[in-house]
Amino acid sequence: MQRAGYAAVAAALILIAAKLSAWAYTGSVSVLTTLVDSLLDAGASLLNLLAIRHALTPADNEHRFGHGKAEGLAALAQAAFIFGSAIFLMLQAGERFSNQHIVENSSVGIGVMIFSILTTFVLTRYQHYVVKETGSVAIQADALHYVGDMIVNGVVILALVLGFYFDLPWIDPVFALAISLYILTYAWGVLKKALDMLMDRELDDGERARIENLILAHEEVLGVHDIRTRISGPDLFIQFHMELDGAISLAQSYDIAEEVDREICQIYPHAEIIVLQEPYGIEVQKTILKKKKSAEPGDETANAG
Known part of the structure; x- marks a missing residue:
């Protein structure tokens, strides 16, 4: 260069x-x-x-x-x-x-x-x-x-x-x-x-979809969300939450994350990747919990105040 x-x-x-x-x-x-x-x-x-x-x-x-x-x-x-x-x-x-x-x-x-x-x-x-x-x-x-x-x-x-x-x-x-x-x-x-x-602009939709497909291509990855990307000079930064079977061990989840990291870096060799492993379905549970909290009595009064 x-x-x-x-x-x-x-x-x-x-x-x-x-x-x-x-x-x-x-x-x-x-x-x-x-x-x-x-x-x-x-x-x-x-x-x-x-x-x-x-x-x-x-x-x-x-x-x-x-x-x-x-x-x-x-x-x-x-x-x-x-x-x-x-x-x-x-x-x-x-x-x-x-x-x-x-x-x-x-x-x-x-x-x-x-x-x-x-x-x-x-x-x-x-x-x-x-x-x-x-x-x-x-x-x-x-x-x-x-x-x-x-x-x-x-x-x-x-x-x-x-x-x-x-x-x-x-x-x-x-x-x-x-x-x-x-x-x-x-x-x-x-x-x-x-x-x-x-301003840390995201990659275009096509590149983000490509990254998502690379993650989901791993057979033990059950879901992915909150993908974030940005470019800083020669480096590409990628962050995402990866959903795995909640019954596997921490060591197994780490090995899966490392494999996904290597697969992404084969396509994006200058990428810095940050992965958060989560049990599968936890995002749905978070959504349900938020809906329950918003429906609890007194919330409308608090919001109005």
Whole structure:
């Protein structure tokens, strides 16, 4: 994971140098948007690297659940910076609408964009390999962003070709505005993902159903309830109440819980699992008891008071 982080930072720095030269030669506002996007990539990848290093720090006495939420905090900072940069690019595109001119040295810009696409493609292939091996959410998000960058670079090539070879000076700011809107959309996705992690959002219904089925697949598990999940950096936390035959020994119930734990971890290798074993049917008894208490005389008076 850390090697993938270093690779992303290095690739972003190389692209910044290449695009800075292309912008100096062409003056294209579309190229400027990709330059700013690469600056964002460098900042985002650096923050990701720092967050990954911190998130991988083992749990200690002050952080018993680990340091995974460092990724969420880093993502919040990324989102704020990206929003501001997108607004700046939109203002630049608006200014270019009022002062249109043909982009010069388009061939230089096109060559740099092709180089950027090839460099980014190599990086994303390596990132996907790391995600497959580690399941890192941070690297996966970074890889998705760089895939989007390849699309942006392709759009800029189209803008340079149309603007220069077909004498359409307004194409450059139009494409720059479109890219700025794309960056805003990406920033919103980063912000939402960060808030979901920091606010301990549950996994989606499909994943929760999959976890429930894994638990109930064990022949000695008679029921399960109160499944709770959350993601913190590279770690997934799963809690649930598991209902077993009330006649078995404590040692047997512990062995069953260990087997269920291992089966879940085969699918979710980065999961931290907390299991509470209960006698089968106790949840129904609790419900009946609550209903009886609510029906006892004097409860309505107490509630009214």
